[in-house]
Amino acid sequence: MDHSKNCDHGLAEIEALLRREQELVTQLRALILPQLHNVDSGSAELAAQLFDDVIGCSTSVVSKLFTAGSGATIELIDDKSLVRKKSPSTAAAAAIDDKMDEQAKPSCIVGRKRRRNDGKRSRSLVTNVPHYDGHQWRKYGQKNINGRQHARSYYRCTYTERNCSATKTVQQQDRDGGGSIYSADAGEDQGAKYTVVYYGDHTCKAGDNISNNIID
DNA sequence: ATCATTTGACCGGG
DNA sequence: CCCGGTCAAATGAT
Numbered sequence: 001m002d003h004s005k006n007c008d009h010g011l012a013e014i015e016a017l018l019r020r021e022q023e024l025v026t027q028l029r030a031l032i033l034p035q036l037h038n039v040d041s042g043s044a045e046l047a048a049q050l051f052d053d054v055i056g057c058s059t060s061v062v063s064k065l066f067t068a069g070s071g072a073t074i075e076l077i078d079d080k081s082l083v084r085k086k087s088p089s090t091a092a093a094a095a096i097d098d099k100m101d102e103q104a105k106p107s108c109i110v111g112r113k114r115r116r117n118d119g120k121r122s123r124s125l126v127t128n129v130p131h132y133d134g135h136q137w138r139k140y141g142q143k144n145i146n147g148r149q150h151a152r153s154y155y156r157c158t159y160t161e162r163n164c165s166a167t168k169t170v171q172q173q174d175r176d177g178g179g180s181i182y183s184a185d186a187g188e189d190q191g192a193k194y195t196v197v198y199y200g201d202h203t204c205k206a207g208d209n210i211s212n213n214i215i216d
Numbered sequence: 217a218t219c220a221t222t223t224g225a226c227c228g229g230g
Numbered sequence: 231c232c233c234g235g236t237c238a239a240a241t242g243a244t
Contacts, residue, residue, distance in 0.1 A: 138219090138220065138221085139220075139221055139222085140221090140235095140236070140237075140238095141222095141223090141234095141235070141236060141237080142221090142222075142223075143233090143234060143235070143236095144234095145233085145234075146232095146233070146234085152234085152235095154235070154236075158220095169235090
């Protein structure tokens, strides 16, 4: 009966669910694609495209929900705009902003930021498995970000010189402070979350022999 | 040999 | 200036 209590809770839940879905689909993709590629590379490519479309739909839904919402433009898309500090006096706000990383902000905040989606469309998602999204990437840079624990890696599509201008960045999220420490081992990817931001579109063509088995 | 990753330099925007 | 994104030479891997 008390459905749609307030837009805040609903949107927050929806956002969390969508992110969860993206994460799961990403894991599934990382599981399926390498196997399938060993069997039939053509099917693997089709599957990769399908996975891309599914995730694309999901991210589009997120974008439309949270950017075209009721007048509130939220920077769900990762831009350079996030590091903006509005209140100089509020140290707590700065801390929150720092902790929030570049994305995954709560949904319905009052913070109506400006949309600087000009020329750069970027899709960001969080996953345990940042590798094997069905495309091949070549790393071209790595930088330490301001106060971040882990470096940010910059990748371009392997076929950049030919067709593809797609780009992505991978940043491991800080697994610290109040997080449950599962295995205190020499931090492996288990349980680690990565924020992956995709820029540009893949125009890679199919049919190239991809030597896979770069599985970690 | 080729190709990918590494790593500091470089550069442009805020 | 600082910060962060890219370049490119050196290094590593195959």
